[in-house]
Each structure stands twice: as structure tokens, then as C-alpha cells.
Amino acid sequence: MNDVPALKQADCGTAVSGATDAARGAASLILTAPGLSVINSAIDEARRIFGRITSYTIYRVALTMDIMFLVVLSSIFLNFQPLTAIMIVVISLLDDVPIMAIAYDKVRVSERPIRWQMPKLLGVSATLGFFSIVQSFGLLLAGFEILGHSAHSAAFGLTSTAQLQTMMFLQLVAGGHLLLFVTRTERWFFERPFPAAPLFWAIVATQALAVAICAVGWPVHPISWTLIGFVWAYNIVWMLLMGAIRIAAEKFLDYDTLRHRRSIRMLNRSLRSRMAESMRAARRS
Template sequence: VGIAVSGATDAARAAADIALLASGIGVIKNAIVEARKIFQRMYSYVLYRITETIRVLFFITLSILAYNFYPVTAVMIILLALLNDLPIITIAYDNVKINRWPEKWNIREILTVSTIIGTMGVVETFLLLWLLINYFKVPYTTATGLAVLQSMIFLKLAVAGHLTIFVTRTRGPFWSIIPGKWLFWSAVGTKLLATLIAVYGWGVSAIGWKYAAIIWVYCLVWFLIEDVTKRAAYKFFSWEVEHQHHKAAF
């Protein structure tokens, strides 16, 4: 592209594709850096959105087919959507690592990684449902027992969903890049709010602190497993790219 520097003649500005208003070319670097930050945040958002969609939709479908009841109510689905909105918005202010090279979308990588993490989410949530029914003996055949069971699943989906944000936002370990303060506190705040809703029964059936603590520990354990799995998936894609470049060299 043609670039007219600051102080250029009107003719040069008219002929140029870009006209710089400040001295030097640092503004070009700043634009590139900001664009790559935006790309990384969009990448994290898309990865999280696909993962969470797979987790919730497939789990609800399988639960209905296996047990012939709704694992969460319509009100709970609305609450989950509202609680997810704030952390999702704050992804725009997250800290990201700038790539040295031009960015491009890798749809195959996005779909594969999000499907792997999303499928793990389905398995872990369905396993929790099975444990609540068969190990903790929650009487889901009664109206009261079913309502309590639904509150537990609601809390699990809320806590695990927000923890997944911290999994999908990095390619390395979740602690490799410190999250932005707005993202961190919005995710923590909404998880605590979801916990209080489930514990004290604000619009749902109360489950108490005992079951809430069990669900939190369960979600944290699976959060670590998901993070390790994500890193293995990205490592595979990195190896595949290097292998293709090596073959092309010969």
C-alpha cells in the first residue's frame, strides 16, 4: 500500500492508501499489535463459545434420552445465559500473547480443540449426574428431589462453564498468561453468584453448602484435566505443522 507520512504534501496524501497523522511509523506497529490482540481475543471467544455449546446441548439431550427428565429448567438456562454474558464481554479486555507472525484462522484446529474440550464437558457433567443419582441417591423420581438435582446440575454448568474460559484463553497452561482483571473478577463474581443462587435457593431449589463444595471440587479437578488435554491437542497440531513443513522442504 502507499503510505503518506506526516507532513506530506496534499497530492501525496490524496494518492496514498494510508496517511499518517503523527510523526514516525510507530502508529503502524501499534495498529498491527492491536489487531493481533483483537484476533487472539476473538479466537478465544470462538473456541469457548463452541465448547460451551457442545457441553450444554449434548448433555441436555443425552440426559433426556437416558433418564427421561430435564436436567435443568428453562429458568436455569436463562440464568446460565445471563451469568455467562458478563465474562464473555470482558474477553475483549483480556491479556493476550502477541504472535510474531501474521495471524490466520485455522478452522480445523478450532473445531477439533473445541470438540475435544466440549466432549469432555459432556462426559464430566453426565458422570456427575450419574453419581448424584446412583452414589448420592438423590431421589430424582420425586418433584422435590428432581428440583434439587436440577439445582446441582445448574451449579455445575455455571462453575465449569466459567472455568472453561480460563482453559480456552491460552494455548499453554492456564497460568501461562495472567488473565485481565476484568475477565478474572467477572468470572469469579458470577461463579460466586451462581453458588449463592444454588445454595440458598434464589429462584431454584436450595442445595446447601455441602453439595456446593462437592460440585466445586469436582469442577476444579476436571478443569485441570481439561487444561492438560487442551495442551496435548495444541501440541499435536504444532507437531503436524512442523511435519508438513519438513516434508515440503524435501
């Protein structure tokens, strides 16, 4: 009974499982199991959910920028539509499967309380989105270069603009889903925690389906296995670059770059030297 005023005043008053009715009524949170370990579990799970939401936000912003600017820039500067309407619909459907699997992903639990840092979140997502545009537009320019040379066109099996559209369709599906491995963690994507099985196999399944669609040619124009392999090799190289870009962006926005650390050390050294001079002056006086 003596705890009721404190429970009412607290930001989040917590009543244990065996508390009195008065304490339960005053508390904001009532534990149903003995002990306090459930609080730790709840905090850990909340931070995992926060990490998954952050991963989804970065991925969604970056991928939306990629598709939007690719279509706009190619239409303006190249007078070419890189995607058909049906391709955009299929991309959206294929993206929905791994996006739903993000809810089951394994994420690193932060040791400290988490707060929304919107400038950092938008900065990282915009940076990845910009380089995703460079990635997609670079492949589109390479496709036009291949089409312009008969020898290269025959070697890659790229002979028409319809096949070029299919190539860009595969690049956006494969590159977008590989980007999920980059956005899900602030560190290198091949470090722990590894992706959860539902997310990993969802990406594998959608990629296999996308490759089959491009090889068979439904509802897109079919392309050769050589061109499919080229697109995948291109995306894997860019996935490594994106991982490095993500880490660099995180360090820059957290003021953790080598230049920032040098500046902090210089400032601290200057402050320590000034304090030492003040102490020496005080002793002399």
C-alpha cells in the same frame, strides 16, 4: 510526489503524517502521529483482538456443545431434564458478563502474521466440547448414584431430583466459566499472560452470585454447602484436565506431537543420507 504511484499500487499504501495531499489521497492508511511506531502498535493490537476472538469462539462452541448434548443425552437415556427453563435463562445471563470482559483480556501477541485456521479452530473447540460433555454427564451420573444410596444422599445433602437440577446448574456455570481460563491461551492457564482484571473479577462476581443462588434457593431449589463444595472441587480437577487436553489438541493439530517430531527427524535423516550418497557417487564419477 514520486511516492504516489507506489502508494497507489501497494496492497496497503501508508502515508506519513507530513505527507503531501497527493500522497494522502493515494494512500490506504494515513498516519496522524510522527514516526512509524504506530504501525507496530496497530499490528500488535490487531493480533490481540484476533486472539480474543479465537478465545471467544472456542469457548462458545465448547459450552454450546456441553449444554445441548447434556440436555439431549439425559432426556434420551435417563428420561430426566437436567435444567429447567429458568435455569437456562440465568445461565445465559451469567455467561454474558465474562463474555463481554473478554474484550479487555490480556493475550499473547503472536510474533508472526496470523491467519484463520478453521480446521484447527473447530478441532480444538470440538475436543474441549466433547470432554465438557463427559465432565457434565459424569457429574449427572454421579448425582443419580448418590441419590440411590441413602447414606451418600444424607452426607452430600442431595435428596431430590430438584436439588440434582440445581447441582447441574452450578456445574455448568462454574465449569463453563473456569473453561474460559483454558480457552484464552494455548499454554497452561497459570502461565503469563494472566487474565486481565475485568475478566478475572467478572468471573469471580458471577461465580459468587451463582453460589449464592444455589445456597439461598432462588430461583432454584437450594442445596447444601457440602454439595456446593463437591461441585467446585469436581470442576477444579476437570479444569486441570481440560488444560492438558487443550495443549495436547494444539500439538496434535500443529503436527508437534512426539510422534510427528520423530517422523520429521526420520524423514530429514533419510533425505540427508540420500543426498550424501548422491554426492559420494558424483565424486566417484
